[in-house]
Amino acid sequence: MPLPKAELHLHIEGTLEPELAFELAARNGVELPYADTDELRKAYQFEDLQSFLNLYYELMAVLRTEQDFADLADAYLARAAAQGVRHAEIFFDPQAHLARGVSMGTVVEGLWRALGTSESVHGVSTKLIMCFLRDESAASALQTLEAAKPYLDRITGIGLDSAEVGHPPVKFREVYEAAAALGLRRVAHAGEEGPPEYITEALDVLGVERIDHGLRCMEDPALVERLVRDRVPLTLCPLSNVRLRAVDVLAGHPLPAMLDAGLLCTVNSDDPAYFGGYAGDNFAAVRQSLGLTEERLRELARNSFLASFLEDDEERRARYLAEVEAYEFGSPDAL
Numbered sequence: 001m002p003l004p005k006a007e008l009h010l011h012i013e014g015t016l017e018p019e020l021a022f023e024l025a026a027r028n029g030v031e032l033p034y035a036d037t038d039e040l041r042k043a044y045q046f047e048d049l050q051s052f053l054n055l056y057y058e059l060m061a062v063l064r065t066e067q068d069f070a071d072l073a074d075a076y077l078a079r080a081a082a083q084g085v086r087h088a089e090i091f092f093d094p095q096a097h098l099a100r101g102v103s104m105g106t107v108v109e110g111l112w113r114a115l116g117t118s119e120s121v122h123g124v125s126t127k128l129i130m131c132f133l134r135d136e137s138a139a140s141a142l143q144t145l146e147a148a149k150p151y152l153d154r155i156t157g158i159g160l161d162s163a164e165v166g167h168p169p170v171k172f173r174e175v176y177e178a179a180a181a182l183g184l185r186r187v188a189h190a191g192e193e194g195p196p197e198y199i200t201e202a203l204d205v206l207g208v209e210r211i212d213h214g215l216r217c218m219e220d221p222a223l224v225e226r227l228v229r230d231r232v233p234l235t236l237c238p239l240s241n242v243r244l245r246a247v248d249v250l251a252g253h254p255l256p257a258m259l260d261a262g263l264l265c266t267v268n269s270d271d272p273a274y275f276g277g278y279a280g281d282n283f284a285a286v287r288q289s290l291g292l293t294e295e296r297l298r299e300l301a302r303n304s305f306l307a308s309f310l311e312d313d314e315e316r317r318a319r320y321l322a323e324v325e326a327y328e329f330g331s332p333d334a335l
């Protein structure tokens with residue numbers, strides 16, 4: 001049985017496996033510039049965040065109908081459940097779809113077909129977080145928030161993703177203020193490729209409650225002290241960091257040092273179809289490469305529920321936390 005965990009950093013478009021991409025392409029009459037799934041998988045050699053994003057946006061062309069989004073989310077939830085995910089807070093990138101003529105309603109209602117039944121079908125509770133693309137304009141983010149207004153009963157929070165460097169959090173001050181006024185929770189990617197100052201700015205200017213990635217906080221001891229003091233969760237994605245070259249090798253990942261520093265770290269999969277593993281695979285990989293003890297792994301699982309937006313259901317959070325405490329570790333490669 002896998003370790004019970006919450007996944008808090010997961011882009012639903014990043015769960016598009018090559019097999020499903022070809023199936024959806026055929027269904028929608030979309031031509032992909034790859035002969036087959038093997039050739040597509042060979043394209044998964046990334047130098048940095050941008051080289052990944054290019055392919056990530058290209059493949060989204062196959063997502064056209066509500067059913068496509070439902071099938072995508074359902075496939076993710078099945079895989080996540082099999083790896084012990086009990087609760088998932090799922091990012092989506094509406095601007096990437098709106099730009100292709102796919103409406104907000106198609107995306108949200110489609111995802112909801114799977115999320116709305118996820119508990120009974122997969123045993124996974126879910127929340128949706130709408131991300132803004134930081135390499136698009138602030139005005140576009142505001143328009144996107146406007147387009148989401150009819151669907152806010154299905155959207156828990158907002159996030160900020162895509163190309164980080166050169167697009168500091170302050171660019172999105174206004175849309176974050178507007179989202180806060182609507183009662184939305186706030187997170188942002190910061191300190192993945194961008195400098196530690198972006199983490200500080202995301203906290204101070206955007207009022208975020210969690211930092212996605214946040215790896216580069218380790219370059220600024222005063223920032224680490226603040227994150228520890230304020231118990232700001234960091235949603236780390238170890239296999240993503242290796243594939244996008246934020247770290248050289250997994251054995252050199254700062255996760256153990258971050259835990260030793262007292263940071264509230266969580267382990268997540270980011271874009272599992274592209275980065276070689278789902279949530280449990282990330283846990284197993286850090287256990288193997290970083291020699292984390294069972295207590296450290298339990299701490300990571302506990303943190304994932306503590307950092308989740310389950311304030312509307314504390315009873316559920318308590319139940320998940322009790323599952324973590326009761327967990328008995330077995331085979332070292334199944335987590």
Ligand code: HPA
Nearest residue numbers: 011161162163189270271
């Ligand atoms: N970083 C930034 N943007 C993204 C990512 C990521 O890891 N995945 C999908 N969009």
Ligand code: ZN
Nearest residue numbers: 011161189270
């Ligand atoms: Zn991400």
